[in-house]
Amino acid sequence: MSSKYLQFRRRVTDYFATFVAALLSAVVVGTLLAIFAYLIVKGAGSVNWAFLTHTPKPVGEIGGGMANAIVGSTLILGMGSLMGIPFGIGAGIYLAEYGRNRFGAVIRFTADVLNGVPSIVIGLVAYGLVVFTEGHFSAFAGAVALAIMMIPMVARTTEQMLLLVPQAVREAAFGLGIPQWRTTISITLATARAGILTGIMLAFARIAGETAPLMFTALGNQFWSFSANQPIAAVPLQIYTYALSPYDDWHRQAWAGALVLVALIVGTISLVRFIFARSTLREAR
């Protein structure tokens, strides 16, 4: 009797636990769907040609767009990537090829720590390093902040991808008498390039949406600016400003900007998945 009851209770507990886990997972996935649904519902109607080609209208006037912010984001991200990616890849190469020792462990640990530093603190540092020294806000300062965020992310994925390259490949190259630097560039890096590209694009997707590091560096701008030494608009900053504003038309544009930004980021990630899936397929063949 009692053992039968125990059996029953255990079975019920098992079902219950599975149900709870499934339910909570559904909540998480449901939240994601809710966010996307609202983005599309509220944003899709406002993403139009004017939004993509016009600058913001003065307060109170309906219309205008985020063209300058889209260009500004592109410039900041471009400059940031140009500064961050080479350092990231270099550090990754060092960690994978020369860093199998205590010094390498220190660098690795520091990179992980840097990865966890809040982006707002990075913004403060870029402010101190660039804005304070130069005496004015600038696109360059924003790019420095984003580059700092990019370095540890790119470094760690580059390292992981290089370590996936079999040691035998390197040995084969050494066996042909190819010097180590040449082996690393032409053989190891080339073999791991799909994975490294993935890491770079994921890091790019992550910094593309960053607002906090740009607040005291790029500052934002309601007008066109193409100079690295001027305050410049960026899409995330513009969304933030518009979200805080009391105007319905700006709220509408904030949703539109959010949709554009998410489309860019999700697009990047999907592309990465596509590339990665194809490259692993090729390797498997």
Added chain:
Amino acid sequence: MGASDRHISIPERKKNGQPFSPGPAKPMGSPESPKISLVSTAQKAPAWGRSLFNPDSIFKGLMLVAALAVLAVVGLTLSELLQRSVLAWQKFGFHFFATSAWDPVAGEFGALPFIFGTIVSSILALLIAVPLAVAVAVFVTEMCPKPLRKPISFATELLAAIPSVIYGLWAMFILVPLLRIHVAPMLTKYLSWTGVFSGPMYGYSMLAAGTVMAIMIVPIISSITREVLAVVPQHQREAALALGATRWEMIRIGVLKNARAGIIGAIILGLGRALGETIAVTLVIGNTPQIAKSLFAPGYTMASVIANEFNEATDSLYVSALIEIGLVLFIVTVIVNILAQLLVWTATRGAPARANV
């Protein structure tokens, strides 16, 4: 005797290993092997000698510079923050962390409300996020039907990719009204005895900040928990099942118990994220420097006060006080992250070794 044996054996092994070892390929390029004509680059190696200017050293040096940049950035961060917060430190000292006056006009600055806000909102976020994240991780790795596995992990991955500002926007216009109209009355009705759900709810509140933060840290906790669960040796599961355990008992005894250090690490990593979360929180927390018992009351966090006030801060003491808050945030997140890394590291590095036994 044994010692001398060892002495002989080491150089021998080295010699054998040399053609495969990194570095200038000396034996290849040396005159004894002129037959190998493919290796023209290696033949140049002796000419470069062991000088600092051979291409290998230059390359290694360049990579070292990049690696040192990581150290330099952390060093610069610390020195910048220290240097620029000196003014506030000299004026207030430790008092800064114990007073709750925040009056930029009178030049009085106390960080206590922000420290309080950061801690409360982060703990609230963890309380909501941890069950969700662990449930997702367990469901995906142990329970769910195979075809569902990929979509659910992709969904959590996407959740991690959404920028903070978009969470903030969504929370402002969707979550805050939802909490105010539907959730808050229920909490007041059933849980007001706890004391933390009392008073009027205007929407922008600690509760809203904690909730949106929770959504944002679910992906990081669940993805690391998944990694940790994946390295729990398969035979632990098999052993539990062989003893007649149901699936849930197997998960509880065989999986979760083995993975708990790693899961705690994942949770602490999530805490690190929550502490530094800025934009989404700034948009919904109400930005009021006060220490209120109720979660319905607006608050302020360390990150959001910097985001909200730094550009308005005109006099140097104000700026310095904000940077000192940034310094504290930096130090706290670094400590939290190191702790989490160590826990996750012991969990994931220790396990495969045990699995081979």
